[in-house]
Amino acid sequence: MANNLATLRNLLLLTLALLAGIVTAYILSPQSSPSGQPMFKTLGGNFTLQGVNGDVSLHDFKGKVVVIYIGYTHCPDVCPTSLAVISQAMKNLDANQREQIQPIFISVDPDRDTPEQLAEYSAFFHPSFIGVTGSREVIDQVVSQYGAFYRIVEMKDSAMGYAVDHSSRIYLINKQGELSNTVAHGAPPEQLVTEIKELL
Template sequence: MASNLTTLRNLLLLTLALLAGIVTAYILSPQSGSPGQPMLKTLGGDFTLQGVDGDVSLHDFKGKVVLIYFGYTHCPDVCPTSLAVISQAMKNLDPDQREQVQPIFISVDPDRDTPEKLAEYSAFFYPSIIGVTGSREKIDQTVSQYGAFYRIVDMKDSAMGYAVDHSSRIYLINKQGELSSTVAHGTPPEKLETEIKALL
């Protein structure tokens, strides 16, 4: 009897492991764990946040390819690296192609990132990047829509007071306003350039 129970338990564990593998393969694509098409169809959507010149909505850029990145201006390394990748990819495009692309930097740190600060910070990397923020509620809603995440990390012994851990992906929105693909942190600018051109 004990032997039969052990066998059944092992079969159950094996079945669960196989199911987990199937689900993971279904959700994730082969490239660096990017969300696969079935998952992408459930993500994305319109939003309205605040830029230095007023409201900024995704639908404002219908007919353009939109690049979205979630981060914050006090980020020590991850955000500057990703924004530099966006900047270089934009520079690699020819002028006509650049006109068809709109990068948006969404802050997950509204307590420190004002629209004015975001405008200055974003322009440092590339002139056409629009920095936006909003209420915590609106930011959380947008983060959730895109399957991103962030969390506040207290730093009591630091003058910063706190840091923000966050996901680091570039979200590519096609000209119809739909989430088309994501690019993982560390992807070279040339790869992002290729992804952008595929949507032009």
């Protein structure tokens, strides 16, 4: 009897996990407009976070294409890889195109990532990067707005103390300040360049 209950419980947990994955995939997938172009009706929107020089709001960059990545500086692999893709994409564009683009790195680890640390870390990848963070409440709001997720994972046997599991997508904001598309982790810089050029 106990074994049967354990099996049923495991099946229920697996089903719930699969449903959560399906819902997340649906939310993050672009919806088609009548013209056939992808659009995000419910995701995105303005936010205000703190950079090394003070408040940074998305609407500050209307008229530019904004490339957003959400992560944290202590991330061992996923974040550096994605930021390197953005950096290479920027390098693959000409000077006039780069002037029309603003990359932003949002940290979900405000306890360790100060605006000063974020400025230094972001500049390592590209000088035009702006690193921002904020209170946990504001970060959670931004994460929710963009259909992202993160969770703190304790690491009792590590000097780091904790890690942060998080989604890994690059968000593309058009010149009107609207979320236009996302690029999945692992996509090559060439794909990002193509997506950016469509918004210039």
